Amino acid sequence: MSKVFDLFIIGGGINGAGIARDAAGRGLSVCLADKGEIGGATSSWSTKLVxxxxxxxxxxxxxxxxESLKEREIVYKIARHISKPIPFIIPYADKIRPAWLIKIGLFLYDNLGGKSNIPKSKTFDLTKKFPNILKEKYKTGxxxxxxxxxxxKLTKLNAKDAKRNNAKILEYNKVNKAEIIGNEWIISLENDEKVKSKILINASGPWINETLIKNIKIKSxxxxxxxxxxxxxTKKLYKENVAFTFQNTDKRIIFVIPYKGKFSLIGTTEVxxxxxxxxxISKKEIRYLIQSVNNYLKKQIRTKDIVDTYSGIRPLIEDFNTASKVTRDYVFDLKIIKKLPLLNIYGGKLTTYRKLSEKVLIDLRKFLPKTKKGPWTDKKKLF
Ligand SMILES: Cc1cc2nc3c(=O)[nH]c(=O)nc-3n(C[C@H](O)[C@H](O)[C@H](O)COP(=O)(O)OP(=O)(O)OC[C@H]3O[C@@H](n4cnc5c(N)ncnc54)[C@H](O)[C@@H]3O)c2cc1C
Structure with missing residues (x-):
């Protein structure tokens, strides 16, 4: 246990893997441990949208x-082989949101992120464009x-690139304990290995506070x-390569997205x-998703049409809003314990992982004075 790493990262979800890639590419020595597979938790249970x-x-x-729109552009550029633009149609639904509000929203969406390679929004007649998919009452899209x-894959490619730059990436190896002894963090792993580090990053997603309280023994x-x-x-509900954004009467939205060629991915709930x-998934969530699709599509679906399901737990920062209004932004909580940094990463989205990682390195700069290289991940393709 002689080597002292610059950074030790708990958690190999998109945020941990993204930070590991960025840091290792700047020449820092990095060790990351995940209790499961890299990208095997929340980061593989998303709606898969940048x-x-x-x-x-x-x-x-x-x-x-x-920030997300700007990142959409960058992630599409650096990970083009695992991503593709897809058109989403919002059918106009009487009494849920007025058309003018949707149009203002789309105008902002087209322009807030600056210059874009992704096509702009437009309005059209649904009865001409998709006469067979939606119920007749939906006329404008x-x-x-x-x-x-x-x-x-995005998560795994980040970890792979970190490894290429000499990061130590450990899977199926839980962090049982992290404590400060002398001038270093000593991290005890499930396989009895102990690792030394100057900085500790807690990127354990929905387990963040559990890790903090049970494994680092610090109150949050x-x-x-x-x-x-x-x-x-379900099996593909229609042949056209188009996704739908359905508005529900509770004002929530549900996506129906073409998935892996043969399927439709429908989600999501907020519980x-x-x-x-x-x-x-619970029976109630299944009913909610089926009902939402059946309100819009001509083809009606039933529980027996479901070929698979998956759920994920969003780790959101508490801002005392209702579940669908809680911010999807991220917050860093930097603590200095006995002169050593501990950075806790709260919240976030798949889409913003690269920027989040870059900001982590900016915030930790003062603890790593020898790092010469600046931001680089916006230009280098993932492979
Ligand atoms: C249903 C759903 C849909 C979503 N859709 C989208 C979307 O379309 N677009 C988008 O941008 N965002 C989306 N998100 C958000 C996005 O998926 C998450 O913000 C992101 O994946 C969180 O990544 P993470 O690295 O923080 O957490 P995770 O991916 O959960 O990673 C944390 C890791 O920490 C590990 N860990 C925990 N405790 C320990 C320990 N003691 N020792 C070692 N390892 C530990 C876990 O095994 C896990 O792998 C969605 C989220 C959900 C739940």
């Missing part, structure tokens, strides 16, 4: 949407584009809100949970 988050505009989250990505002032999101997968352990 998106600005059109609906966050309704909550006035302009900063988050702007608003189209915008977002990026569909392989979320797990920041509260996290755990919100389960579930998806159902508050107490534990980060993933218990999967």
């Amino acid at each position: 998106h600005g988050g059109l609906r966050y505009l309704e909550n006035y989250e302009f900063k988050l949407v702007r 608003f189209q915008y584009f977002d990026i569909q990505i392989d979320d797990k 002032k920041k509260k996290i809100r755990l919100v389960k999101g579930s998806h159902i997968i 508050e949970v107490k534990s980060p352990e993933n218990k999967g």
Whole structure:
């Protein structure tokens, strides 16, 4: 146990893997441990969109949407082989949101992120464009584009690139304990190995406070809100390569997205949970998703049409809003304990992982004075 790493990262989800890549590429020595597979938790249970988050505009989250739209452009550029733009149609639904509000939202969505290679939004007649998919009462559609990505692969490619730059990446190796002895963090792993580090980063997603309290033995002032999101997968519901954004009467939205060529991915729900352990979809969530699809599509689906399901737990920062309004932004909580830094990463989205990682390195710069290289991950392709 002689080597002292610059950074030790708990958690190999998209945020941990992204930080490891960025740091290792700057010449820092990095060790990351995950209790499971890299990208095997929340980062493979998402809706798999790199998106600005059109609906966050309704909550006035302009900063988050702007950053996400800029990141959408960059992630599409550096991970083009695992991502593709896909058109989303919002059918106009009477009494849910007025057309003018959707149009203002889409105008902002087209322009907030600056110059873009992704097509702009437009309005068209649904009865001419998709006469066979939607029920006749849906006559007007608003189209915008977002990026569909392989979320797990994105996470794995980040970890792979970190490894290429000499990071030590450990899977199926839980961090049992992290404590300061002398001038270093000593991290005790499940396989009895002990690792030394100057800086500790807690990127354990929905387990963040559990890791902090049980494994690092530090009290957290920041509260996290755990919100389960579930998806159902059916055989392809229509042949056209188009996704739909359905507005529900509770004002929530549901996506129906072409998935892996043969399937449709439908999600998601928002259910508050107490534990980060993933218990999967409930019957109530299944009913909600089916109902939402059946309100819009001519083809009606039933439980027996479901070929698979998955759920994930969103680790959101508590801001005392309702589940669908809680911010998807991220917050850093930097603590100095006995002169050594501990950085806790709260919240975040798949879409913003690269920027989040870059900001981590900026915030830790003063503890790593020998680092010469600046930001680099916006230009180098993932492979
Ligand atoms: C249903 C749903 C849909 C979503 N859709 C989108 C979307 O379309 N677009 C988007 O941008 N974002 C989306 N998100 C958000 C996005 O998926 C998450 O913000 C992101 O994946 C969180 O990554 P993370 O690295 O923080 O957490 P995780 O991926 O959960 O990673 C944390 C890791 O820490 C590990 N860990 C925990 N405790 C320990 C320990 N003691 N020792 C070692 N390892 C430990 C876990 O095994 C895990 O792998 C969605 C989220 C959900 C739940």
